[in-house]
Amino acid sequence: MNDASFATSENRIFYLGDDSTLSAGLAILIQPAGLCLDAFEDLDALEAALGRTRPRVLILDLRYVSSGAGPSGLIERLTGTGATKPEVVCIADAENIETRLQVMRAGARGYFPTPVAVSDLAKRLVELSGPVESSQPRILVVEDDPLQAKYIALLLSKAGMEPHIVDQPLEILRKMHDIQPDLVLMDLYMPDASGTELTAIIRDHGEYFDTPIIFLSAETDPDKQLEALRVGGDSFIAKPIQREQLIGAIEHRIRMSRLLKDRRVNADQGEVVPGVLSKEAFLRGLDRVVHDREAPSPGVGLVLIELDRFQDISNALGSDGTERLLRQLEEKLVDQLAPQECAARLDDCTFAVLARRVTRDALEGFAEQLLRTFGATKLRAEDKRLALTVTIGIGLFTPPADDAITMVSRSRTTVARARQAGGNRARVWAPVIAPDRGSDYERLLKQLVDTAVNQDGLLMMFQPIVSLGANVGELYEVQLRLRTLDGEHVPAGDFLPVAERSGLMPRIDRWVLEHALDVMDVERKSHPKLRLLIHQTVASVADEQWLPWFRDQMVRRNLIRRRPLLQFQMHDVREHLATAKPLVDVLRKYGIQVCVANVTGNAADLDLLADLPVALAKLSFATLINADPAELIQVVQQIRTHGASVIAAGIEDPATIARVWNCRPDYIQGNSVQMPSSTLSYDFHHSTDDI
Numbered sequence: 001m002n003d004a005s006f007a008t009s010e011n012r013i014f015y016l017g018d019d020s021t022l023s024a025g026l027a028i029l030i031q032p033a034g035l036c037l038d039a040f041e042d043l044d045a046l047e048a049a050l051g052r053t054r055p056r057v058l059i060l061d062l063r064y065v066s067s068g069a070g071p072s073g074l075i076e077r078l079t080g081t082g083a084t085k086p087e088v089v090c091i092a093d094a095e096n097i098e099t100r101l102q103v104m105r106a107g108a109r110g111y112f113p114t115p116v117a118v119s120d121l122a123k124r125l126v127e128l129s130g131p132v133e134s135s136q137p138r139i140l141v142v143e144d145d146p147l148q149a150k151y152i153a154l155l156l157s158k159a160g161m162e163p164h165i166v167d168q169p170l171e172i173l174r175k176m177h178d179i180q181p182d183l184v185l186m187d188l189y190m191p192d193a194s195g196t197e198l199t200a201i202i203r204d205h206g207e208y209f210d211t212p213i214i215f216l217s218a219e220t221d222p223d224k225q226l227e228a229l230r231v232g233g234d235s236f237i238a239k240p241i242q243r244e245q246l247i248g249a250i251e252h253r254i255r256m257s258r259l260l261k262d263r264r265v266n267a268d269q270g271e272v273v274p275g276v277l278s279k280e281a282f283l284r285g286l287d288r289v290v291h292d293r294e295a296p297s298p299g300v301g302l303v304l305i306e307l308d309r310f311q312d313i314s315n316a317l318g319s320d321g322t323e324r325l326l327r328q329l330e331e332k333l334v335d336q337l338a339p340q341e342c343a344a345r346l347d348d349c350t351f352a353v354l355a356r357r358v359t360r361d362a363l364e365g366f367a368e369q370l371l372r373t374f375g376a377t378k379l380r381a382e383d384k385r386l387a388l389t390v391t392i393g394i395g396l397f398t399p400p401a402d403d404a405i406t407m408v409s410r411s412r413t414t415v416a417r418a419r420q421a422g423g424n425r426a427r428v429w430a431p432v433i434a435p436d437r438g439s440d441y442e443r444l445l446k447q448l449v450d451t452a453v454n455q456d457g458l459l460m461m462f463q464p465i466v467s468l469g470a471n472v473g474e475l476y477e478v479q480l481r482l483r484t485l486d487g488e489h490v491p492a493g494d495f496l497p498v499a500e501r502s503g504l505m506p507r508i509d510r511w512v513l514e515h516a517l518d519v520m521d522v523e524r525k526s527h528p529k530l531r532l533l534i535h536q537t538v539a540s541v542a543d544e545q546w547l548p549w550f551r552d553q554m555v556r557r558n559l560i561r562r563r564p565l566l567q568f569q570m571h572d573v574r575e576h577l578a579t580a581k582p583l584v585d586v587l588r589k590y591g592i593q594v595c596v597a598n599v600t601g602n603a604a605d606l607d608l609l610a611d612l613p614v615a616l617a618k619l620s621f622a623t624l625i626n627a628d629p630a631e632l633i634q635v636v637q638q639i640r641t642h643g644a645s646v647i648a649a650g651i652e653d654p655a656t657i658a659r660v661w662n663c664r665p666d667y668i669q670g671n672s673v674q675m676p677s678s679t680l681s682y683d684f685h686h687s688t689d690d691i
Contacts (some may be wrong), residue, residue: 013037013125016046029122035129054411056129058086063093087128091116094600097456104522108507117347137254140181144190159247169193169386176208182254188217212253252664256466282344286354287404287671288652299357300397303367304411308423310349316381332373367392367426391418392426402491407488446502448484449495453507457483461514463585464682467667473529474684478516479676508538521557528679533565533595538576542583564582567595584612610642613677621650632663
């Protein structure tokens with residue numbers, strides 16, 4: 001195709017496939033973003049349309065498309081060779097690493113295995129359809145001294161911010177309403193009203209309760225500073241004002257404020273039906289239960305309800321009828337929930353309930369009641385009655401799970417087993433490998449790990465690490481899961497210790513590094529600033545054959561200018577200190593940065609970091625939640641004096657974000673920011689460039 005022969009339509013999405021329910025649902029979800037979806041069941045019809053109009057995104061549903069050239073050949077055929085190629089997203093029958101790599105290498109920007117969460121796909125389409133316009137942060141400067149106010153406004157303008165001066169303190173509420181600032185800079189002492197009094201007034205209005213307020217003052221009395229903070233101030237900046245300190249403090253406060261708002265907005269948007277949360281809010285809540293120090297009772301479990309023969313039902317009812325059915329089922333589900341329970345729709349045919357019953361028998365009874373309730377739903381299409389049945393899997397919290405993803409895996413695995421037994425029934429999860437089986441557990445887990453390394457049975461998940469300072473690109477930590485023969489996902493914390501005792505870590509380290517480099521290779525166009533933080537052990541990397549092998553892997557993929565970051569555990573570094581010190585120097589010489597994880601902040605750890613030229617230090621979760629706030633600030637500052645940036649990991653909820661607020665780490669990471677995902681899906685543009 002010749003680029004000059006057609007126009008590019010920035011608001012059009014083309015879909016090639018035969019899933020009318022999916023396409024209709026997508027069309028509804030992307031409409032508020034100004035996007036329109038055109039569906040094509042025929043390849044020739046799509047090619048004819050591409051000859052007239054170039055869409056912004058092209059969705060290829062590989063379940064319904066057959067091409068002799070394979071998916072990559074089809075992508076090349078439809079996108080052509082011009083400069084204005086559409087973005088491509090593929091839908092496939094199931095997760096398949098070979099197919100994923102094939103389409104990504106052909107230029108696809110997304111790969112969604114079924115069952116597809118339509119909301120996630122719609123979000124990706126909106127992201128690919130163009131960057132969100134970034135706005136300058138609006139800063140309200142409450143200062144009665146005109147020279148001081150102009151000086152501050154000049155500093156803010158040069159930093160790309162939008163200052164608004166308030167020289168009449170009693171006008172503060174009107175200005176807040178008119179400007180809707182992202183942050184307020186407040187002088188402490190002014191005529192008519194003090195900064196403390198104005199802050200109390202602002203905080204008394206709910207819509208401004210979480211707007212950051214920074215005091216500007218030469219006040220050095222700790223009691224007066226504390227009083228100002230008690231009424232709602234966030235921090236102090238001493239006069240005379242230093243540019244770097246001012247801009248850094250503003251950027252940090254705005255970034256943290258927006259992260260907190262995002263978490264609340266995501267949770268609020270999910271509550272369309274009372275008791276029904278968004279998928280993201282539900283998974284975050286599930287993750288908090290997983291990490292709760294108090295073990296759940298036997299009656300607590302994750303109940304997954306999957307509609308049987310969903311495709312037949314959706315074809316019979318059509319898109320509108322299917323959506324009405326799902327809403328009806330949501331309402332029925334809510335009627336069955338106990339006061340402390342919540343639910344979510346995980347995808348088009350699956351509901352999830354975080355059930356909190358008193359006993360295991362009560363939990364199973366709840367599942368049986370759901371079978372009867374859903375089965376009593378009356379369906380009719382074209383004067384024919386349709387039977388509705390569901391298959392239910394109950395995931396248990398014992399033995400303890402590593403995270404929410406592990407719990408979902410347990411429940412999905414149980415649904416699959418129940419479906420294999422005929423469906424229309426409930427089944428309770430039972431571990432394939434139980435820790436209480438002693439040596440049998442160790443032997444079986446070792447066998448699974450050995451098989452996984454040989455047959456690609458390991459899975460990689462990606463969790464974003466978000467910078468609170470300058471835009472440093474896209475940084476993800478690579479996290480491993482072990483896939484058992486029946487599809488269950490075992491978290492790294494359960495199988496890596498066994499692998500280490502069995503001498504399998506060198507093979508696992510090379511496996512994860514090779515596959516992470518593959519991701520960096522295929523994603524170089526869609527994620528040009530991608531960096532991956534990859535777990536390794538000191539002994540593996542210190543092997544004399546490692547560096548030549550690594551160099552060969554980099555050259556083979558032409559990644560000489562795109563090096564990964566390697567992460568070592570603090571206990572591993574300490575146990576192999578004589579090896580680790582020269583190793584970090586060698587890696588640094590070759591441009592490979594190192595992160596040390598699980599730093600406690602005690603004197604021994606800080607002394608060790610002083611002797612290691614590492615780029616990143618990740619605080620242990622225990623330190624993050626248990627350390628005194630003043631001590632935490634001191635630890636972060638001391639690590640920085642050694643030249644390392646600080647990652648605060650384990651951010652599981654807004655309360656934890658607020659706790660790390662004042663210690664000002666360089667990066668934050670955790671399930672409250674985003675759950676680990678099989679795709680590189682975090683919106684770094686919104687989180688960094690927009691500030």
